[in-house]
Amino acid sequence: MLLLIAMAFKRQLRLNPWLMLILLTLEVIGINILIALNGAASNPYNAVLLVPLVLAFMLLPLAHAGGLLLLSIIAQIIQVLLLPEQGHHQGMMQAHSYAMVGSFILTSLLIAIVVCYFHYQIANRDGTLQKLRERQLRDEQLLAIGTAAAQLTHDVATPAQSIRLLLEEGEEQQRSQEWLHALDLQFQRIEQQLRNWREVADDVREQRLHRYKVNELTHSLRQLLQISRPEAEIHWQSQHEDALHFILADRTLLPALTxxxxxxxxxxxxxxCKRVLVNTRISRMGWYLQIDNQGKSLPADTLASLGSQFLPSHQGHGIGAVLTNATIEKFSGEVNWQYNEGTMTTTVYLPLDSGYA
Structure with missing residues (x-):
C-alpha cells in the first residue's frame, strides 16, 4: 500500500494528515480502476479496498475518513452502473455485483463504526491517564512540601525547647517584666501549633478519621479566622446546621477550610470591597461552604486549573489552593472556583457521614 510504504520509508513517523489523505485517495482510485478493468464490482479482490478505509479511520480526522468512505462507496456504485444489462448471464452477474456492492457498503460502515468506537474509548482512556498523571505529579509535589514541613517542624522543636527553658529562667529572675509575659503567651501559641502539627501527622500516618459535627466545625472556623485574620471583614451566614449532621475526616480538614x-x-x-461573605448550608447531597469575595478576573484556563496545579504567586492562588483541593478530594469532596462580574465564588462540598443520628 502507498501509505504503508511511505510510513515505512519515514521510519514509522506520522505523516501530515493531508498527505495521508492524498495517498489514501490515490490508492482508492487506483484500486477501483484496476478492479473495474477486471470484473468490476464482482471481482472478489474488491475487499482490498477495506484496508485503506481502516487506515483512514485509524490515522485521519473523522471528517477526512468519512470523505474517503464516501468516495469508496461512490466508486463501487459507478462500477455497478457501468455493467451491461442484456442477457440472462449478464443479469445474474449484475445481481451478483449488486450483492457484492451491498456487502462492501455494509462492511465498510461496520468497520467505520467499530474503529470510531475504539477511537472514542482510546481517547477517553488517554484523557483518564492524563488526569492520573497530573494528579500523581500534584501528589508528588505535595509529598515534597509535606516532607519539607515535617523537617522544618523537627528542626524548630529543638530551639523551641531551648527558648522555653530561657523563658522559665527569665520568669524566675524577673517576674515583674510585662514584656516577658507577653513573649511567653506568644511562644505558647507556637508550642500549641507544633502539638497540633504532631496530631495531624499522627492522624494521617495512622489513617485515623473523626466525626466532626457540622455546627462545631463552622464554630471552629470562625474562631480560627478571628485569631489568624482579625482585620478581615467576614460575614457569616449559616443555614440548617444542627448537631445531628457529621462529616467524616481527619485533622487536616479544618486547616484546609481555613x-x-x-x-x-x-x-x-x-x-x-473588603467584605468576604461565607455561607454554610446543608442539603440532601451534603455540606456546602460558599465563599464570595471581590477580586481580579482570571483567565478561563487559569480558573480551570485552580487547585490542580501550582500557579504563580502574583495571581493569589498557589500552594494553599492545591493543598485545600487535595485534602477535600481525599474526603470525597469537591472544590470549585467561579468568577462572575467581579466576584470570585469558591464552593466547597463535603458529603455527610451516613451514620448521623
Missing part, C-alpha cells in the same frame, strides 16, 4: 477562606480574605484586601 486556608481557602484566608485566600479569599487576602484577595478581598487588594480590592475595593
Amino acid at each position: 486556608s481557602v477562606i484566608i485566600n479569599a480574605c487576602e484577595a478581598a484586601l487588594k480590592s475595593t
